[in-house]
Amino acid sequence: MTTENKLEKENECPAEGLLKLLSGKWKPQIFLLAVSGPLRFNGLLRDIKGANKQSIAVALRELEDFEILDKNIIKLKPLHIEYNLSEKGKSLIPVFRQLEFFSEQQNIKCETQTEH
Amino acid sequence: MTTENKLEKENECPAEGLLKLLSGKWKPQIFLLAVSGPLRFNGLLRDIKGANKQSIAVALRELEDFEILDKNIIKLKPLHIEYNLSEKGKSLIPVFRQLEFFSEQQNIKCETQTEH
DNA sequence: TCAATTAGTCTAAAAAATATGACTACAGAA
DNA sequence: TTCTGTAGTCATATTTTTTAGACTAATTGA
Numbered sequence: 230m231t232t233e234n235k236l237e238k239e240n241e242c243p244a245e246g247l248l249k250l251l252s253g254k255w256k257p258q259i260f261l262l263a264v265s266g267p268l269r270f271n272g273l274l275r276d277i278k279g280a281n282k283q284s285i286a287v288a289l290r291e292l293e294d295f296e297i298l299d300k301n302i303i304k305l306k307p308l309h310i311e312y313n314l315s316e317k318g319k320s321l322i323p324v325f326r327q328l329e330f331f332s333e334q335q336n337i338k339c340e341t342q343t344e345h
Numbered sequence: 346m347t348t349e350n351k352l353e354k355e356n357e358c359p360a361e362g363l364l365k366l367l368s369g370k371w372k373p374q375i376f377l378l379a380v381s382g383p384l385r386f387n388g389l390l391r392d393i394k395g396a397n398k399q400s401i402a403v404a405l406r407e408l409e410d411f412e413i414l415d416k417n418i419i420k421l422k423p424l425h426i427e428y429n430l431s432e433k434g435k436s437l438i439p440v441f442r443q444l445e446f447f448s449e450q451q452n453i454k455c456e457t458q459t460e461h
Numbered sequence: 462t463c464a465a466t467t468a469g470t471c472t473a474a475a476a477a478a479t480a481t482g483a484c485t486a487c488a489g490a491a
Numbered sequence: 492t493t494c495t496g497t498a499g500t501c502a503t504a505t506t507t508t509t510t511a512g513a514c515t516a517a518t519t520g521a
Contacts, residue, residue, distance in 0.1 A: 242373055242374055242377055243444075243445040243448045243449060244373055244377075244441055244444035244445045244448060245373045245374075246448055247444050247447060247448045248364065248367055248368045248373055248444065249368060251364055251368075252364045252365060252367075252368035253508080253509090254508080254509070255509095257358050257360055257361045257364055258358050258361070261358050261360075269467085269468090270467080270468050270469070271466075271467065271468070271469095280509095280510095281509075281510050281511070281512095282468090282469070282470090282510095282511095282512095283469095283470085283471090283509075283510070283511085284508085284509060284510070285469095286468085286469060286470080287508090287509090306519095307466075307467070307518075307519070308467075308517085308518060308519090309466095309467060309468080309518095310467080310468065310469095320447065320450070321447060323443070324443050324444060324447050325360050327439070327440050327443055328359075328360035328363050328364065328440060329359040329360045331363060331436065331437060331440050332359050332360060332362055332363045333359060334436070369478080369479095370478080370479070371479095385497090385498090386497080386498050386499070387496075387497065387498070387499095396479095396480095397479075397480050397481070397482095398480090398481090398482095398498090398499070398500090399479075399480065399481085399499095399500085399501090400478085400479055400480070401499095402498085402499065402500080403478090403479090423488075423489075423496075423497065424487085424488065424489095424497075425496095425497060425498080426497085426498065426499090
């Protein structure tokens with residue numbers, strides 16, 4: 230079953246599909262990295278500590294299926310593949326910023342922001 | 346391990362904790378129902394088709410742990426318990442609205458909105 | 462030609478989330 | 492005192508998500 234079908238099938242409440250899409254174990258990080266620039270498979274595997282091939286591959290595929298990331302084959306030097314935020318993906322940035330803003334207001338914070 | 350500890354432990358990116366909190370199978374629905382008024386356990390069990398005691402109980406506990414819902418013991422007629430959106434919970438409403446807005450813009454839509 | 466890097470897939474196992482059904486405990490009504 | 496409704500818990504299954512590790516296949520560099 231494709232990601233699309235899953236969401237078309239039983240999606241009672243409007244925000245739910247998007248929440249589901251964004252809430253995999255690695256997808257928020259991947260999205261945030263995509264905001265900073267193009268992504269590459271092995272790069273993600275190196276940068277995201279603890280992640281494994283399979284999960285990265287699935288996350289990329291789902292984000293691509295939703296047209297949040299564009300997959301581009303770069304026919305250069307070392308022929309490779311790049312994932313870039315699509316326009317739709319870019320329009321998600323403010324949504325993320327609001328989620329971050331809320332989290333900082335309340336203290337659902339991240340460790341790297343905590344001084345030790 | 347409590348819900349708090351889980352999120353304090355390894356929360357690399359700011360929006361992640363909130364996404365995780367909101368993305369359980371029933372939590373978005375529960376939150377949305379809470380926007381309309383106080384919730385009660387058996388009421389949710391009746392209203393949310395397909396949900397079971399355990400999941401409702403866990404979702405309520407997590408939303409309560411995060412202080413998004415307040416749990417109130419109502420010492421009236423049939424002594425019972427009500428869950429209400431806290432101030433923090435209310436401040437989440439615009440975040441939800443933005444998620445919904447994005448979903449409607451793109452077509453991550455819900456079935457009830459699709460004409461057939 | 463051999464080894465490394467690229468970007469994955471596949472199968473199977475482990476872990477996490479959800480579901481099922483029995484059970485508890487209290488209050489009020491019949 | 493038994494039955495109904497309140498709000499759960501608990502142990503156990505089932506389902507879903509994530510991981511580990513072997514494998515593929517094309518390109519590139521030495």
